Amino acid sequence: MxxxxxxxxxxxxxxxxxxxxxxxxxxxxxxKFGLVFEDHLPELLPLHQARPRKGDLVCRRQGALKEVWQVKSVKDGVVTCVKPKDDAHPSEPTRSAAEPVSFAVEEVLVVREFGEPIFPSLVPVDAVANGPADTPWHTLIEADNYHALQLLDYLYAGKVDCIYIDPPYNTGARDWKYNNDYVDGNDGWRHSKWLAFMAKRLKLAKTLLKPDTGVLIVTIDEHEVHHLGMLLEREFPEAWRQLVTIVINQKGVAQGRLSRAEEYALYCFNPGVTLAAHDDDLLSPDRGEAKRFQTPRWEWLLRGGTNSRREDRPGLFFPITVDPAQRRIVSIGAPLPLDQQPDLTSISNRQTAWPLRTDGAFGNWRVSPPTLRLLLAKGYVKLGGFDEARGTWTVLYLGEKAQKQIEAGVIEIVDRDDITGEVAVRYTEAQQRSIKTVWHRATHDAGNYGSSLLRGILGEGGKFSFPKSLYATRDAVATVVRDRPKALIVDFFAGSGTTLNAVNLLNATDGGQRRCILVTNNEVSSEDAEALRARSLQPGDAEWEAQGICRSVTWPRSKFTLLGRRDDGSALTGEYLTGKTVEREKARSFTQIGFVDPAVLDTSTKKKQVVALIDGLPQTLVKDPCPFIISEEHKASILFDPAAAGEWLAALEEQEHITDFYIVTPTRRVFDGLKVQINDLLGPTLVPEEEKRPMSAGFPANLAYFKLDFLDKDRVTLKRAFREILPLLWLKAGAVGPRPELHLLANKGESEPVVFVPEDSNFVVLLDESRLARLMKAIKGRTGMSHVFIVTDADESFRAMAAEVRETMRRANPDLQVVQLYRDYLVNFMINKPRT
Structure with missing residues (x-):
C-alpha cells in the first residue's frame, strides 16, 4: 500500500x-477483510400462480428468471412492460433505456426480488390433528425460506429457542438453485453465491432467536465448513461458537484419498446459554456396559438368602393389591397369620402379588406393611413384570442405600409418574457428563437411520437425497432444549422433515410440549424437472407441484409419522429408539460344568484352565485356596467345589451385579438346587436397555400445513384482508387450539364479526374500533388469553383502548399482548430493498 x-x-x-x-x-x-464474497444480483422468486399487475416485475416463462421487465399496464390479455429504471440495480452496469414491449399474459411470470416489501399470507393446505385439543400445533410452511423468514420475524421475533438448519452443502452436484438456475461445480462463483445466499437468511434468522438464550445449529460438510465458520463469526459476533464433529458413516466414503466418515454441526450460543449435563456425552463408550454405575438400582422386594421362608418372618407375608391395567400398586395388605393360607385364585387374574419363591414355596417381603406404605407414598415402590413361572408380580423398591443417597443428594428425583406415582431417579450432576464436541454413535449413521428409515416411512417411491439420521438430529436439538420442555424450534431448510420427527420423538419420550416450525420450498429434482418438461409441464401445474419436495416428501412423512400409518391405512413398521434407558427383567445365566470332577481341581493351574473357558473372567482371580470366585468388577462367578456352596451363597448375597454363574458338578440335582437358591437369593437381574417406541403408535401432536402467498398492499390498507391474515394471528398467539376460520358468527347478520372470538383459542380480534364495549364484554373473566388484536389506524385511540384492555385483564392475564392491526402488519413488511 x-x-x-x-x-x-x-x-x-x-x-x-x-x-x-x-x-x-x-x-x-x-x-473488506477476512471473509470476502460478492453480493451478486438480487435473488428472485417466481410466483407461478400470480396474475401480473401494474408495477410487478415479470420475466418470460420460457426465458431466464433474471431477465426482468416492469409491468406498465395489463389490458385485454396483453402485458405492456419496460425495463426497470436504471437505479433498480445499482450494483449492475447501467441499463440502456428500452422501448415498451408487449407479451401475452400467459407468456410472463411474476417475480419478486428478495428484500422488496412483501405482504404475506398463509393459505391452509392441509392439517392433521392427533393430539389433545390444547396441544400447540406444529407448522409446515411451503415457501421460499427467505420470505418465510420475513413472515416468521413478524410472528416470533426474539422468541425462538433453537434454530436447526441443514442447508445445501454446495458440493457441486446441482443440489441447490440461485435465481432458478442450478449451481454446480462448473460455476466459478459457486462459493460466493452460496455465501451471499446464506448471509441473507442468517441475518433474518438472527432476529428470531431469543437474545440471551437462543441457539443456532447449522450442519455442513467439508465443502463449506470453513467459509460458514467465518460467516457465522461475522454475523454472530456476540455468540459463543463451537464446532461439533459427527460420525455419520463409520465405513467412510472413499474419495481417492482419505475416507470421509463425518460431517459437522456449528453451534452459535447466545450469551446466556447454559447446557444441561446428560448421562450420555455422545463420545464415550455406549452407556449400556457401565449403566449399572450410572442408574440407581431398584431392588427385589422379595427376600432372598437366609430368613427368606414364610415361617422365618411371618409378619412379612402379606398381599399387595395391584391394578394390572394401569400397572400400579393399589394397596398394601396386613400380614396373613401363619395358620391361614392365602387365596391364590386372584393371582390368575393378576390382581394380587404375594411373596412366592421360585420353587413355588411361600417366602416373605423385605419390609413390613407400614414401612412399605410409606415407601409407596414416596414413590419408592413400583410394579415390575408378571412372572409366569411364579404366578405372581415382581415388586421393586428403592432400598436403604438408595434412600440414604436421595437424602444426601447423591440421587435426585427427576420425575413422578402421574398414574403409578413411582419416581424416576438418577445420579445428580456430579454423575452426569457434558456433551463432547465429537459424536460417535451408531444411531447417527445417515444410511440406516436416515435413508433407510425414510424409505420405511414413505415406501420406495419416496425419493430424497441424503436425509439426516433421525437420532443425530434429535441429539443435536436435545443438546439445547432438553431442559426446555416448551421450546420453540425452527428449521427453515426442512428437507424431508427430520427435525419435526425428532422433536415429536423427544416430546413423546420426556412429556415435553416443544413446538416445531418447518419451512421448505417445493422444488423438484433436476432429473424430474427434465422429465416433466419433456411432457410439456411447467412449475405451477398440479402434476409438477405434486412431485415437489414439500408435497411428496416433507408433508407425507410428517403426516404419516404423527398418525403412525400411511394414507392407504397401512401401519408404519419398526420402532423408534427413544434415548431413554429402562430396566428390563432378565433371567440370570447358569452353566453346569459337568465334564470336570471337582475333586481333580486341586491346584490353581487346573482351576485356571477351567477359567480360561469363561469369557470376561481373568485367570488372575484364581488364588489358593479358591473354592469359588466372586469379583466386584466382573459379572461372572464360578463355584469349583460344591461342598463350599453355603459359603458361596453367603458371599453372593450383596453381589446383584453378577449375571452369569458357572457351577462345577457332574450331578444335575446339585446344579438345579443351587440354581433355585441363587434365583431366590438375587432374583432376576435388571438389565438397562434403550426404551423403544412402535412407529405405528404415532405421536400425540398436531400439524398445520400452509402455503405462503402474497397480498395486495391496498387490500391490507383498506382492511379487507382479515380472512387471509387470520392464520397469522393464530400463529402469532402461539397456535393454541384448532386453527379458527372466519365464518358467519352470531353477530346479528353482520357479514363479518365486529369482534372475532374463536372458540378454544387464546386470542380475540376487535375489527370495529367503535365496538370496544363488545370486546370488553367478550374478554371479561376469560383466562388463558395471550393476545388481543385491535384494528385501528389511530395511534392515540389504540393506546387508550390497549390500556383499558390491559387493566381489565391485569389479574387474569398479566402478560397479555395487545397488537394494533393492520398498522403493525404493514410496518413490519414495509422494508426497503437492500442497496449495495
Whole structure:
C-alpha cells in the first residue's frame, strides 16, 4: 500500500493527486477483510400462480428468471412492460433505456426480488390433528425460506429457542438453485453465491432467536465448513461458537484419498446459554456396559438368602393389591397369620402379588406393611413384570442405600409418574457428563437411520437425497432444549422433515410440549424437472407441484409419522429408539460344568484352565485356596467345589451385579438346587436397555400445513384482508387450539364479526374500533388469553383502548399482548430493498 501512496505522490497535477488520494482513502475504509464474497444480483422468486399487475416485475416463462421487465399496464390479455429504471440495480452496469414491449399474459411470470416489501399470507393446505385439543400445533410452511423468514420475524421475533438448519452443502452436484438456475461445480462463483445466499437468511434468522438464550445449529460438510465458520463469526459476533464433529458413516466414503466418515454441526450460543449435563456425552463408550454405575438400582422386594421362608418372618407375608391395567400398586395388605393360607385364585387374574419363591414355596417381603406404605407414598415402590413361572408380580423398591443417597443428594428425583406415582431417579450432576464436541454413535449413521428409515416411512417411491439420521438430529436439538420442555424450534431448510420427527420423538419420550416450525420450498429434482418438461409441464401445474419436495416428501412423512400409518391405512413398521434407558427383567445365566470332577481341581493351574473357558473372567482371580470366585468388577462367578456352596451363597448375597454363574458338578440335582437358591437369593437381574417406541403408535401432536402467498398492499390498507391474515394471528398467539376460520358468527347478520372470538383459542380480534364495549364484554373473566388484536389506524385511540384492555385483564392475564392491526402488519413488511 505504501507503493500506491508513492505513486500518487508522483502525480504532478495537484487536483488530480488530491482526488486520487481521497478516493484511495475511502477505498481503504470500505475494504473488506477476512471473509470476502460478492453480493451478486438480487435473488428472485417466481410466483407461478400470480396474475401480473401494474408495477410487478415479470420475466418470460420460457426465458431466464433474471431477465426482468416492469409491468406498465395489463389490458385485454396483453402485458405492456419496460425495463426497470436504471437505479433498480445499482450494483449492475447501467441499463440502456428500452422501448415498451408487449407479451401475452400467459407468456410472463411474476417475480419478486428478495428484500422488496412483501405482504404475506398463509393459505391452509392441509392439517392433521392427533393430539389433545390444547396441544400447540406444529407448522409446515411451503415457501421460499427467505420470505418465510420475513413472515416468521413478524410472528416470533426474539422468541425462538433453537434454530436447526441443514442447508445445501454446495458440493457441486446441482443440489441447490440461485435465481432458478442450478449451481454446480462448473460455476466459478459457486462459493460466493452460496455465501451471499446464506448471509441473507442468517441475518433474518438472527432476529428470531431469543437474545440471551437462543441457539443456532447449522450442519455442513467439508465443502463449506470453513467459509460458514467465518460467516457465522461475522454475523454472530456476540455468540459463543463451537464446532461439533459427527460420525455419520463409520465405513467412510472413499474419495481417492482419505475416507470421509463425518460431517459437522456449528453451534452459535447466545450469551446466556447454559447446557444441561446428560448421562450420555455422545463420545464415550455406549452407556449400556457401565449403566449399572450410572442408574440407581431398584431392588427385589422379595427376600432372598437366609430368613427368606414364610415361617422365618411371618409378619412379612402379606398381599399387595395391584391394578394390572394401569400397572400400579393399589394397596398394601396386613400380614396373613401363619395358620391361614392365602387365596391364590386372584393371582390368575393378576390382581394380587404375594411373596412366592421360585420353587413355588411361600417366602416373605423385605419390609413390613407400614414401612412399605410409606415407601409407596414416596414413590419408592413400583410394579415390575408378571412372572409366569411364579404366578405372581415382581415388586421393586428403592432400598436403604438408595434412600440414604436421595437424602444426601447423591440421587435426585427427576420425575413422578402421574398414574403409578413411582419416581424416576438418577445420579445428580456430579454423575452426569457434558456433551463432547465429537459424536460417535451408531444411531447417527445417515444410511440406516436416515435413508433407510425414510424409505420405511414413505415406501420406495419416496425419493430424497441424503436425509439426516433421525437420532443425530434429535441429539443435536436435545443438546439445547432438553431442559426446555416448551421450546420453540425452527428449521427453515426442512428437507424431508427430520427435525419435526425428532422433536415429536423427544416430546413423546420426556412429556415435553416443544413446538416445531418447518419451512421448505417445493422444488423438484433436476432429473424430474427434465422429465416433466419433456411432457410439456411447467412449475405451477398440479402434476409438477405434486412431485415437489414439500408435497411428496416433507408433508407425507410428517403426516404419516404423527398418525403412525400411511394414507392407504397401512401401519408404519419398526420402532423408534427413544434415548431413554429402562430396566428390563432378565433371567440370570447358569452353566453346569459337568465334564470336570471337582475333586481333580486341586491346584490353581487346573482351576485356571477351567477359567480360561469363561469369557470376561481373568485367570488372575484364581488364588489358593479358591473354592469359588466372586469379583466386584466382573459379572461372572464360578463355584469349583460344591461342598463350599453355603459359603458361596453367603458371599453372593450383596453381589446383584453378577449375571452369569458357572457351577462345577457332574450331578444335575446339585446344579438345579443351587440354581433355585441363587434365583431366590438375587432374583432376576435388571438389565438397562434403550426404551423403544412402535412407529405405528404415532405421536400425540398436531400439524398445520400452509402455503405462503402474497397480498395486495391496498387490500391490507383498506382492511379487507382479515380472512387471509387470520392464520397469522393464530400463529402469532402461539397456535393454541384448532386453527379458527372466519365464518358467519352470531353477530346479528353482520357479514363479518365486529369482534372475532374463536372458540378454544387464546386470542380475540376487535375489527370495529367503535365496538370496544363488545370486546370488553367478550374478554371479561376469560383466562388463558395471550393476545388481543385491535384494528385501528389511530395511534392515540389504540393506546387508550390497549390500556383499558390491559387493566381489565391485569389479574387474569398479566402478560397479555395487545397488537394494533393492520398498522403493525404493514410496518413490519414495509422494508426497503437492500442497496449495495
Amino acid at each position: 505504501s507503493a500506491i501512496h508513492d505513486l500518487i505522490s508522483q502525480i504532478g497535477d495537484p487536483r488530480l493527486r488530491e482526488r486520487l488520494a481521497t478516493e484511495w482513502g475511502q477505498a481503504l475504509q470500505s475494504k
